[in-house]
Amino acid sequence: MQQRPRLTESTTKIVTFERRHIRPIPVTERHGTTRGLFFVWLGINMLPLTVVTGALGPTVFGLSFGWTLVAIAIGNLIGGLGAALHASQGPTLGIPQMLQARGQFGYFGGSLLALIALVMFLGFFASNLVVASQSFAAIFDSDNINVGIIVCALIALVVAIFGYDLVRKMMAVFSVIIGIIVVVSIVITLSNPATFAATPELGYNTAGFFGMVAVGVTWQLAYAPYVSDYSRYMPADGGAKEAFWATYLGLVLGTVLVMVLGAIVGLHATDGDIMAALGGLLGGFGPLVLFAFGVASAVMNSSNIYSGVMCSLTVFETISEEIRINTRARVLMSVAYALLAMFGAIIGKDNFLVIFGDFVSMLLYVLIPWSAINLIDYFVLRKGEYSVGDMFERNGGRYGRWDVVGLVSYLIGIIVQIPFMVSTMYTGPMAEPLGFVDIAWLLGFAVPALVYGVWKRAKLGSTQREEGALV
Template identity: 40%
Template structure:
């Protein structure tokens, strides 16, 4: 089935394979709308409210921290996006060029778990949003409705996801501006600007939340730029992604902070959004419900590609098709519905804890991937080797990458603040988690030094360029 506007199929036929030039039907502007529209949703609103709810910042310092965090983290996220047109393959498959065909599996599994966590959390929020709009609909029923909506979009794939986000950018953009306007003109508290204050640990923690929100997209952001023609410049891809993602996220995070400060303390964030926006509250919930269903398709899509990558590593003769993607989507969807319904009461809190823990091991991967692509290989890779079971010129394991990766995780431990462990440095600064920053600063130069000193690696680099 194809659309009349182009010869591109409506239902995406590619899974993790290389996208040939004749199928590169994407447009750079679609990256802006994808990441802007996708980030105006309940989950970033709930996360943004934590700066004033949990870390006790006032509105001004909370928004400053939100802006700084997203602008910094968005740099890394957008640099990953710019790899898509150059490579034409998903991000996780491309990681085989740095870690080897088997060495990349750990990161693939971690990314897959994170996507599943995002998907399950978002369907919980979809269920609560639907219940808030139509109280006769129980939250579990809303969860199933949200999951099915996202599932249909995810199965159709790339093209439909972009179409919905082009529409969503205008609708949600106008909606959130109206929401801001209503809240600022109907503030119900006397301490709107003075509740909370400034504390360095809370400010750093809020910056980290913003940065980590952006970095969490890194393992799949280039999946949505790989359909762009190869002659699209790195700069064009970077800026379209960066501006869309940071602007959409900053608006949502700030909206959450504003909504909870406009009402007395103690309210659930989404309840605060509904009450603070008054007459347009139900409309806002409807828009957020549609947004979470649309955006959550990205998480399902990413989870499925991770599973296919994992399976294809061992079943290298298997050629996954659109049907394979549909079947796996259905299996993951059912599993997430069961988990979300069973744990919906405090699912979001557990999910945030999970993401913070997983990002400790994703941050060094980000550093290695970006250094390898931009500083060492400069975008030149042997695509055939990436899909070989033995890794081709990249091998099954790359010792330099794995060593840098292990050290990148280890140096973060004193700076971690997760539900499992709080490091001594984090404890000293009242719980602020700066492990992601330390992981980046140490891993990037270490990997470059190890890789460029290794003669075998330089030979592989030469073979890839040849």
Template identity: 40%
Template sequence: MAAATVTTKLERRSIDPVPESERHGHPRSLFTLWFAANMQITSAVTGALTVLVGVHPLWAIVAVVLGNALGGIPMALHAAQGPKLGIPQMIQSRAQFGVYGAVLPLVLVVVMYLGYFASGNVLGGQAVAQITHLPADAAIAVYALASALIAIVGYKLIHRFGWVASALSVIVFVYLTIRLVSGHDLGAVLAEPHLDFPKFLLALSLTASWQLTFGPYVADTSRYLPSATSVRSTFWWTYGGTVLGAVWAMSFGALAYAIAGKAFKGHEVAYVVGLGGEALLIPLLFAVTIGKFTVNVLNIYGGYMTVATALTAFSRRAALSQTARVTYIAAVGVLGGVIAILGRGEFLSNFVLFLDFLLYFLTPWSSINLVDFYLVRKETYDLDAVYDPNGRYGRWSGRALIAYVLGIAIQIPFANVEGIFVGPMAPILGGADISWLLGLLVPGALYTVLMRRARTAR
């Protein structure tokens, strides 16, 4: 009875540190959580984009594998920050940028969370609408509400739900993959694999960005693990789950779009569940809905903590009341639901632009955050100062902000966002977009140099 009472309690922690007495679990739970977060319909849509941009299906799958393998490295390196520090991912950015300075990347991450939550509501809402015959807007609202309720219960339920969704997604995707492959001439689809290298690099950047944009989430999902949990274990359990899940789902999406074309675009959920035939329509719709819940909940869960981190920077609050916590979650849920309803018409086209946009701003943050943790401060932080504008991390950190802004600026000449902006170096490279590589390497290196010079000057 006591155990049942504990498991039904709402999570108490928000932006405050998790004490050692409340730490629990094993890093293997990170595998199932991140496998489930990737093994779902939005990943399949991202895989479809690799073919949509003009890459041959076979090379699209190669781009899926390489992009996720590369992007998964910095993503999984963030996992160790959770157990070592016991605080949410983005509040730790105050140690690099200052308590007020961190608001700049925080605002951009809030945009990311809202965008992904909205896109998840569009796809999940498609399934809910087909199951319940609700109007599309009402189905989106139901899906957003259900996601918010799980986030309110909190960390333990999210991990348990991830385990269930992981097991269910394996069963569903094994079946759907067999149906997709056996029902079509795969040899014809993969024949004559010509390589358009600039477009291949674009597909590579799309899939790498999928992993890189998970950076702000990762420590949120590992911060309750015991502080003695090793860096190696958190990295490999996270990396294995996120890369394996994404590669499978994205490869499925690439093949589905190559085979179906317009039948897939704009009707992603209907096409996928239609592979199972009429008899399995409702069970597959339900499975797609449940599978998408994991990452949708992570979006609203991380979103509310990021909003709270930004707003509490000016009030010096180090924790939220239960009422405030629920209010933040509700606000993010409502706003994300409204964005989904207003933007669902051109979902697939808008989504590729959204991914491109995010990459330019998130890779410099991830670069600075990781080198600070592993190389500059070597996993040692003053947690009290994270909440105090007058503490050792101060209000603003000019060094981090300089590295961050220059990290964004150095990408601009190499950027290629189709229909919006093409940097002067992109045509020289045949239209290939390599800006994300510079955004990942340069800011961290510059920040490290600036920090070491500052310490030497003292």
């Protein structure tokens, strides 16, 4: 009969200060639970930024409330599968998500992908700072949100410095509080006769519908680079299945619920300030909702610092073998990371909706090929069999310094999307013939998955034959 891991210091304290960083989590410290993981991913979307994203349907894509809801549901259901599949890798390997990229791209090649993910975390952290500060500004009727940005950044930084344990517990608490507030807010707004009174220009358009579906897919896949940062604390035995369902249900339920509220608010947002529009729709209940959202965003934004720092440490470890990854390095990196994102939020706050829309579009194009390659390699080619120790060797061990197959396949995944891209920054030549329907991300997943799968399978087969001949 298998014995449960014994209680350790990490399971007896109310809050444990993290000391493992990017190193594998030992079996005796796998204190994660299905319920805890579910609330992490449910709570992580209880944010003002999720409201803003749901509002993109009416405000940017010109969709009616009904069509926005359909697009939100489809996009999140599809994207959630990818994020949950990545999460199921954590209990098996016990390491952060982007460090696993060394298995497909090599020791140094994996750091390039971690660097891309780092930029993503910075973008989301800065975006959350802006929207959280807009919530507080709407309450206090202030046009200056810089103070709010600074305060929210400091709160997130303190939580992130403690690490996984405090981040997880804080998100669990706020997921329940904000979840109740969101449900009440939806009931209030739907019962308001003015909610659907003046939106005759909104309806269905194919480009807008598929654009909003892509936003839903992107939103979920944006979590893929760090889902294993939390699921790695789940037990190795049976934890993969539990991690999949806890992540999938938490992400999809939390996102769809809050985006529905955003879709309602988007019908009334005329100046791009979604949170002010939300406060106006809710009347006397508005200040309480905006305050709760602002506080929740400040706290739960810590996950973007935490996982961004995991990527930073992965990158810095490859720069020089003299760099030591320890608690001091993690704390200093957290401070630098928070300051960088804070200044970015202050600089870009005036054009937030435009910048955020382009950020989401570009994020989809760069994440999709990585996700495809990782999933094909893990589930089809290697079936979860990796040498974690080799991933920490500077020569890459069996994975090498640079994996040409992975890097070239990723590059191909980016290139094939370029003619079909649709964004305000760049629109490809094939977009107009297709009615500006964004199908780039579909090609960005299918093509690199096929190229990598066929090429890598042949290479692995050749290596196995050579080893057999030597024996």
